[in-house]
Every structure is written in structure tokens, then in C-alpha cells.
Amino acid sequence: MNILVTGSSGWLGQTLVPLLKSAGQTVTGLDPVPGQGTDIVGSVADRDLVRRVLRERRIQGIIHGGALHKPHIAIHDSSQFIATNVQGTLNLLEEATAEGSTVDRFVFTSTTSLMISQEIREAHKRGIERAFWIDEEMMPLEPRNIYGVSKLAAEHLSRMVHDATGLPIIILRTARFFPEEDDMAHEIIQSGPNTKANEYLFRRLTVEDAAAAHIVALDRAPQIGFDTFIISALTPFSPDDCEQLMKYAPLVVDRYFPRYREIYARRGWTMFDYIDRVYDSHKAMRRLGFVCQTGFGDILIQLDREDGV
Template sequence: MNILVTGSSGWLGQHLVPRLKRGGHRVTGLDPVPGPHTDVVGSVADRAVVRAAIRDNAIQAIVHAGALHKPHVAIHDSSRFIAVNVQGTLNLLEEATASGSTVDRFVFTSTTSLMISRQIREAHKRGIHRAFWIDEEMAPLEPRNIYGISKLAAEHLCRMVHDSSNLPVIILRTARFFPEEDDMAHEIIQSDANIKANEFLYRRLTVEDAARAHVVALDRAPQIGFDTFIISALTPFSPDDCGQLMDYAPLVVHRYFPRYREIYARRGWTMFDYIDRVYDSTKAMRRLGFVCATDFGDILTQLDREDGVAPAVSRVPWAS
């Protein structure tokens, strides 16, 4: 297929574009930032750029991974988020369904962040005694910032265009896979690698798994038609664990992984005292046929193979 990938210079794009090319696809990368995987330097907010990229390259499929992200909230005003994340998505959808277009599938990279309200984010401070079990049926959605609001609005545009045109659209609400330190790291005493390892229990995946999920979504889109999926490493937890996860998470983790304390102790690592949310990605397994290759059990196996010295980031690829 001829595939347009937006955000081709970004973290996901750097892994997705080569994977698609290895699969025999012809990929056109679109990004405002030049990069080795970017063929068209421009913004999705520019309708003319989008139109030319689709038509000049006879695009058959679009992966829309380009966006302003949460870290950009501090440096861009809300109108810029609307221009890029909302209008940019509409530009792509409308050009994909315009007369003469050869596009027959669309994959949109969304985010689990839009599912996190202020209540969920502040659950522990507010004295809420159960972790939130988060799946695709959770409602109402009340994003807490312009990033989440703009991504939710873009999801609604995806559904609207699918309903009016029958363009197959798959929405992937990806959990965390960014390499940067968490924006709340200053409130936690663990190392960055320790934090990321913990998060594989409930809200993280590798960038390789994120890229692979998009490849699977491209393949399955015509059969599925339209749907939304949470993409995160499979959690070992169940809804029955939610009370104790908020009360004292290490006890729950020890029940599922009896050796985790021993493995962590060799590095001076610790588990979070509480876990306030759990992303359930079983729908992606059942309907999309996708499961992340790396989960918390795999992380423990990798750590157990180490020599007992706290590893550098380069030795734990899931933390980068």
C-alpha cells in the first residue's frame, strides 16, 4: 500500500515508518519537523499540504500520528491545539474522502489521557479508596486539559466522517510510550527506569508495541469498519483488585509476582504505594487481535538477567 504517516519525525513515527517499509509498503512521511523518515515538511493544519501529500502520492491508507502533545500545553495556546489536533484531523479525513481519493482506511493515534478526568488524576488526594478500572466503555469522558479535549474532539470527527462516508477508521488510544521522564517524576523518589517499569503494570507499553499496533490496525480496518481500542501492556490485575491497589499496591503486585521484591531489591527499586487507575486492553486482544509483546512479567525477566547493578537506560530498552 501507499501509506501516509503524519508525525513521521516523532518518536512513534521513527519506529513505525521503518516497520511499514520492511513490510513492503511505500510510505510518505509528513511532519513540520524535518527528519530521516519525513518526505513532506509541513503541517496537517495546512489543507493544501494535506491535499497534495495525499493526491501526489496516490495514498491508499493514512496513519494520523501527528499532533501537539501534553508537553506542548506549556508552550502553545489552546487555539494552536485546535488548529493542529482538531482542524488538522478534519483536513486529513475530508481529503481522504474527497472525490477521486484512493484512501480506503484511516488509523488515528489517540491517547488514554483523554480518559483521565481531574477526579481520576487527584483520586488519592480526594480520598477515593478504589482505583479506576478504565476500558473503552467508560463514560462520561471529561479530559482535564486542552490536549485531551482536542484529541477527544478529533475522535468525534473520525466517527462523523466514518458514518457519512463508510471510510474504515480505527482509533488507538495509546498509553504511555514516550522516552522522556514523567512530568510528575519530581513528586516520586524512584528513578526514571523504576517508574517506567512500575507503569507496565497498568499504563505503559513499548514504542515497538505501539508501532506494531498501528500495523495491525491498518490490516484490520476494512474488516472492523470503525472502533476504538485502548493500547497498553496487558495488566495482571482484575477489577476485584481495585480497592487494594489504592490501599497498598505492593501487596497486590506481590500476589501476582512473588519474586518482584527480590528483583527490585537488587537495584534499590520500589513499587508505588498506590495505583489509582488501570487500563484494560483486553478489547484490543479480542476484537483487533493485538496484544503487546512486552508486559510487566517480561520486564521482571529482563531485570532478573541483569547482574544486580542498577542498569543504565541503554540496558533497558523499554525505558527509552
């Protein structure tokens, strides 16, 4: 299959492009920044370029991972987010469904960030007594910044184009898989790896799992037609845990992973005092047939191995 990957020089693209190629796919990478997996340096905001790439490369499948992301808010204005994340997505969708196009499937990389309202972000400060259980049915969606707003707008465009043309489109709302430090890390956590390990309980996945989810979505898109999926490591928690997670999360974690305290103690690590949200990725397991390979339990096993236990 001839596949276009936007954002091919980014963190996801660097993992995704080699996986696709190793599976025998013909991949064209498009990104404004040069990179090993990038064949064409340019932006999805350039409609003429998008049209030319889709036609000349006879693209059949699109994985649209290119975007301005949350860290870019500090150095890009809102109009740039709209140009790239909204107009760029529309350019791809409309050219993919134009007469003569060979595109028959589309996977859009969205984000769980668009599901986090100011109320959720400030849950503990506001005295909310239960962690938010976040799944694809959660409404209303009230993203708190231009990144989330632009991604939600692009999701709506995807649904609109599917409804009008029938183009199979899968939206993947990925949780955190970036390597950078978390800009909202709890103050008690001083170690980047400690923070990331904790997050596998409720809002993180590996970049390898993120890439694998996109490959599965590309394959399944014609059978599914249109749908939206949260992609995150499968949480051990259930909605019944939400009250205790907000009160004192270590007790809940201890119930599911009795050895975590011992493993963490060897490294001087700590668990978050509270967990204010949990992403539920069970729909992806049921309907998409995808489950992340790495979860919190796997992280504990890896830590044991590193410690020689």
C-alpha cells in the same frame, strides 16, 4: 500499499516508518520537523498540502500520528492545539473522503489521557477508595486539558466522517510510551527506569508495541469498519484488585509476581504505594487481535538478565 504517516519525525514515527518499509509498504512521511522518515516537511493544518500529498502520492492508507502533545501545553496556546489536532485531523479526513481520493483506511493515534478527568487524577487526594478500572466503555469523558479536549474532538470527527462516508477508521488510545520523565511521578520514585517499569502494570507500553498496534489496525480496518481501542501492556490485575491497589499496591503486585521484591531490592527500586487507575486493553486482544509483546513480567525477566541472574 501507499501509506501516509503523519508525525513521522516523532517518537512513534521513527519506529513505525522503518517497520512499514521493511514490510514492503511505500511510505510517505509528513511532519513539521525534518527527520529520517520524513519526506515532506509540513503540517496537517495546511489543507492544500494535505490534498496535494494524498493525490500526488495516491495514498491508500493513513496513519495519523501527528499532533501537539501534552508537553507542548507549556509552549503552545490552545488555538494551536485546535489548529493541529482538530482542524488538521478534519483536513485529513475530508480530503481522504473527497471525490477522487484513493484512501480506503485510516488509523488515528489518540490517547488514554483524554479519559483522565480531574477526579481520576486526584483520586488519592480526594480519598477515593478504589482504583479506577478504565476501558473503552468508561463514561463520561471529561479531559482535563486542551490536549485531551482536542484529541477527543478529533475522535468525534473521525466517527462523524465514518458514519457519513463509510471510511474504515480505527482509533487507538495509546497509553504512555514516551521516553521522557513522567511529570506526575510519585515522589518516592527517584529513578526514571523504576517509574516506567512500575507503569507496565497498568499504563505503559513500549514504542515498538505502539508501532505494531498501528500496523495491525491498518490491516484490520476494512474488516472492523470503525472502533476505538485502548493500547497498553496487558495488565495482570482484575477489577477485584482495585480496592487493594488503592490501599497498598505492593501487596497486590506481590501476589502476581512474587519475585519482584527481590529483583527490585537488588537495584534499590520501589513499587508505588498506590495505583489509582488501570487501563484494560482486553478489547484490543479480542476484537483487533493485538496484544503488547512486553509487559511487567517481561521487564522483570530483562532485569534479571541484566543482573546476570
